[in-house]
Amino acid sequence: MAAVAVGWVADAGASEADSGMVTVQRPDFVPDPCLDREAMESLQREIAAEAIFADEFDFDPAAVASSARSDAEQTELGDPATADDPATGASELPIVAGIDQAFQSSDGEPAGPGEFDEAVSAVVAMRGGEVIERVHAGSDLQIPYIPGLLSFREGESILAALAELSVEPDVLLLDGSGRIHFREAGIATHVGVTVDLPAIGVAKSLLCGTPRPDLAGFDSLDDLPAGTIVQIEADDAMETDRGTVVGAAVQTRQFDSPNRSINPLYVSPGHRVGWETAAAIALATAEEYKLPEPIRLADRWVGELTAAE
DNA sequence: GCGACAG
DNA sequence: ATCTTGTCGC
Numbered sequence A: 001m002a003a004v005a006v007g008w009v010a011d012a013g014a015s016e017a018d019s020g021m022v023t024v025q026r027p028d029f030v031p032d033p034c035l036d037r038e039a040m041e042s043l044q045r046e047i048a049a050e051a052i053f054a055d056e057f058d059f060d061p062a063a064v065a066s067s068a069r070s071d072a073e074q075t076e077l078g079d080p081a082t083a084d085d086p087a088t089g090a091s092e093l094p095i096v097a098g099i100d101q102a103f104q105s106s107d108g109e110p111a112g113p114g115e116f117d118e119a120v121s122a123v124v125a126m127r128g129g130e131v132i133e134r135v136h137a138g139s140d141l142q143i144p145y146i147p148g149l150l151s152f153r154e155g156e157s158i159l160a161a162l163a164e165l166s167v168e169p170d171v172l173l174l175d176g177s178g179r180i181h182f183r184e185a186g187i188a189t190h191v192g193v194t195v196d197l198p199a200i201g202v203a204k205s206l207l208c209g210t211p212r213p214d215l216a217g218f219d220s221l222d223d224l225p226a227g228t229i230v231q232i233e234a235d236d237a238m239e240t241d242r243g244t245v246v247g248a249a250v251q252t253r254q255f256d257s258p259n260r261s262i263n264p265l266y267v268s269p270g271h272r273v274g275w276e277t278a279a280a281i282a283l284a285t286a287e288e289y290k291l292p293e294p295i296r297l298a299d300r301w302v303g304e305l306t307a308a309e
Numbered sequence B: 001g002c003g004a005c006a007g
Numbered sequence C: 001a002t003c004t005t006g007t008c009g010c
Helices: A037-050 A071-077 A150-162 A187-195 A275-284 A293-306
Strands: A095-104 A118-127 A130-140 A171-175 A199-203 A229-233 A245-250 A265-271
Touching (some): A037 A187, A095 A150, A118 A293, A171 A275, A199 A275, A229 A275
Antiparallel strands (some): A118 A130, A229 A245
C-alpha cells in the first residue's frame, strides 16, 4: 500500500478552523494536466505576462534567517521588527515556506523510475530559523515529466498542500525554476502567480539560459567559493530577449580543498521578487547545508512520508 | 536532422 | 524524481 494517503492530508500546527491563509487568486491559472501541450504553453505565456520579476513585498529580506537568531542579532535588526505582537501573537520576522515533492505508487510496490502515480507535496514554514508549521497533501499524477511543463505535473499537489497552511508565508521557496524557463513560467512562477505570493525557484541544475561569461577567473561554476552569485541570462532556447538576466547561479556551500567541488544552485524569481533578492534569500537560508533550510526540511520530511513501511 | 531539457 | 553500497577525501 502507499505510504501516505493521497487526496486530503494535513499534519500538525493547524486546526481546520484557522486554515486557508493561502488561497488561489487566479483560478484561471490553476495548472490543469488535461490541457494539451499547446494550451499549456499558451497558459504559461499568460502567466509570465502577469508575473512580477521585481521586489514587491513588505517584509525585510535581511530579516530572513536560516537558523534561530541570537538576542544580539535580533537587537541589531531592531527590536520593533523582531518583538512579538502582544495583540496578534505574530512576529514580524518574515515567514519562509519551503516546498518539495516525492512520489509513490498507489499499489505500494517498489515501482521503477517513472512508474509512480501519486505525488506528495510537503510545505515547511519557518520564521527566525524555526519551523512554525508543516503540512502535506497529495494528488494523482496525470501526466509524465516533460521538461518545461513540470508545474502541470506537480502543481495540483502543491496547491493542495498550500491550502492546508494556517499561516500566510511571506515568500515561497520551490524546488525547480521560476523565470529560468523557456517561457519564463517555471513552477515557481506558476505557483507564485496563481496564489499571488512572492515565490522563488531553487533548482539543482540548469534548465535553460547561460551563465554570464565574465566572472572572477574561475574555471567552472562548480569552483566558485561559497557566497558567490553569477548571473544567468536568457539564451536562444528561450522566448525572452537574449541577454536578459533571468536568475543566478548561487554557491551556498563549497569544499575547503580544491580537490572536489560543489555545483551551485540555480535560483530564479518566481513572482514579486527580483533576481538579486531571490539569490540573497537563497543564500541567507542556506547557512548549514547546500539547500535552503525550508526546502531541505520539506525534502527530508516528504521522503519520510513516502518511504515504504 | 541536430541538440537539449527543472523534477 | 527514483532504484541503491560502497567509497574517496577532509
